[in-house]
Amino acid sequence: MTKQENTLLLVDGNSVAFRAFFALQNVGSFTNHDGLHTNAVYVFKKILDNILKKYSPTNVLVAFDAGKTTFRTKKYSDYKAGRAKTPGELSEQLPYVRKLLAAYGIKDYELADYEADDIIGTLSRQGEAKGYRVVVVTGDRDLTQLTTDQTTVSVTQKGFSEVEEYTPAHVQEKYGLVPRQIIDMKGLAGDNSDNYPGVTKVGEKTAIKLLKKYDSVEGVYEHIDDMKQSKMKEHLIEDKDTAFLCKDLATIKTDAPLTLGLEDTKRQELNETKLRSFYEELDFKSFLKELTGEDPDATKKFNEIEITLLDESQLKKVPAAPKGPVAFYLEIDGKNYHSAPFIGFVLKIDGQYFGARDVQLLKEEPLKQILTDPKIKMDVFDSKRTFVGLNRLGLEMTAVDFDLLLVSYLLNNTENSDDLGELAGLHGFDQVKTDEQFYGKGAKREIPSDDKKLFAHLSHKAAAIADLKSQLFAELKDNQQQDLYDEMELPLALVLAKMEIAGITVDTDRLEQMQSEFKERLAQVKQEIFNEAGEEFNINSPKQLGHILFEKLELPVIKKTKTGYSTAVSVLEKLRGMSPIVDNILVYRQISKLQSTYIEGLLKVVFDKDQKVHTRYTQTLTATGRLSSVDPNLQNIPVRLEEGRKIRQAFVPSHPGWQIFSADYSQIELRVLAHISGDEHMQEAFKSDRDIHANTAMQIFGLDSEDEVTPNIRRQAKAVNFGIVYGISDYGLSQNIGITRKQAKKFIDTYFEKFPGVKKYMDDIVSHAREEGFVETIFHRRRYLPDIKHKNYNVRSFAERTAMNSPIQGSAADIIKVAMINMDKKLAEKKMKTKMLLQVHDELIFEVPNEELKEFEDLVKNVMDSAVDLNVPLKVECAHGKTWFNAK
DNA sequence: GCGATCACG
């Protein structure tokens, strides 16, 4: 498109302000220091910025309605009657919207007896006559009647950073009408929101049908005699006058007697001084910062927050019935909040700060009540950590509203820090030091003994939580991620906290027994390796091992790494048979991995007091929305090889007569792919519960019956399915199943021919990523892909594969999260003793008393199956036994 | 502190 010189932007002020108000209703605390509501002004400003940036207009005018009575009410007294009154919280903001416009150098205008629509209609025609490109911005679809080749009507959407652009072609597509017929449609069908009726029993659908045949209201009545006898015909005849009146009401004036002209709409320069004092008046800190590039609080010093340090005698100073939300920050000295010592806490209650080092005070009133009362909403950083910390004190935090860590993660998981200071800084609040800056790191790390110093840091953390709440909630809402937060991540945090606290019991005797067995075998194999090598060396050192294999024994070099020879399994496997040392090294590797990571590593993290391990799930780390597990990682306990699988014998129920129960989603990622791609063949395979890999095999090898699928063919097809999920490349596939690139490419091409829906999804998702800069899951979890337009092929290709994979992996992660929340709820409702212990991406592990086994199996299948309604069924497979090993 | 390796989905 060639760039035109002059663009005239016409904004329907009332309608956009109305949309803005409802876009951010009941979100955070959107009032300034005088109690003035500011949500509509805030969003109006955001929308304005978006459209100014998008269209770079030379001329701008924002039109407002002048009052209740207009020429339309004179023609038809019920026009817009019965409309709910504009809420006071909105009308009080309209003068401030105008103030904002004035500071922006934008003209606003209203005209007695006319609506904003008519001002816009008139100016748009004047603009067209002068050769302007005209853009109308409104929340009201009626204005689409103004679209022409020169005039675009942009209707604001639910989220406030998007608009739907109506051109004549888009109107055609949406309604099947040309723009001027919109008024004929309104005439026949009427308009509920403007309170005019149209013809009885004629709605949009019927109106469109009539107009396609007869072109206009006039056309309909010219041909009324040709119409077959029907109820509709009777209604049309009866309501003829109404139809013409309504068409007239719907018609936007293009000749209103304006007292200003195009030359008055020229955009003036933005007045920074005015804008600054305006933002200050409304307490728009983030906008102030964007304006000046500095923080409005920058002049404040850290110790300027006044805080009351509490002891027993001071507790009565704390307001027992907070009026607003309470910000709470609990500091724990170290990552592992299950065991690390407490440092102190800070509360911000109704503008006042309270704190203490002695966390035992939290058990005293009124603090206990504030923390545990479900009616008092808490704002925190990391609700899971906070919940576990309070649980150690015997307190149960029940009501969290805002979790700064979780919300930050949902908004942008590429900048994923878990440091409050760093995250606050990313969102424009840079008055909190990072923990590393404040406490120091490594050997220099130290908790200040000076109260003033310590509580300056902690109170600023609470300040950041309180301060960022409304801004970040607004961004969530704009991304349509409010539900993802309210219904998924926030409740999940508490479910995870309970699982972590429950822990899983470890049979340390069994581990120690394995430890001595492995020790013996390792010594044996080690000796054989040294004999074969003719010298002693450190087998664990890739460098020393490389020297022995490739220099001393002169085995062929298969692959190199940056630092030398590669000795990875894939390489050693190719060297098998050339020297007996290779097999021994493979055995040594396998056993020593089990020994160091799983036997010794696990024994180190078992808690003495309960013989359990209490992992921590990282809820805000992965780019796709999966969880991860640390300290210990219980999501990578060996299972593929029998030898390692035995480690699972050491995971046992916490009570005798209980069972370990495992429930896993079968093929969840491929089912998700079948759902989001809409591919018919793939959906059909799942709907008839076929073996999906065999099904793929039949398709890509052109087989007629499942009998022809040999194990090897099925294995290859399975690899193709995996490849598809990962964003396939021929080389990757060829490496994985040991075929040539050419063959791999053929498999892929055939696959896409047989599953065209999948092919289309892959193409569409990549172009979506290019256009929007991100991809999302079925629950609106986002992943930004800045590299999608990178000029380097490799970098770009990687981003493209990520675009294909993330919605699949991420949606699967979303689904099991929903299942976990529902499961937790059901177990509580039914007062069952069964406990959910672990999540391993597509499976859940429980411990179940024998007497609940039967009921539980039905329950878990049911809950997991119905976590989400996809176009294909979900399938859950269950197993149980007296150890995790036996739950297979 | 980083790369190589290998455990999992």
Add this chain to the structure above:
DNA sequence: ACGTACGTGATCGCT
């Protein structure tokens, strides 16, 4: 012709 499958965490040796 590019260089190569998606997402993680723990351990080791070596700088």
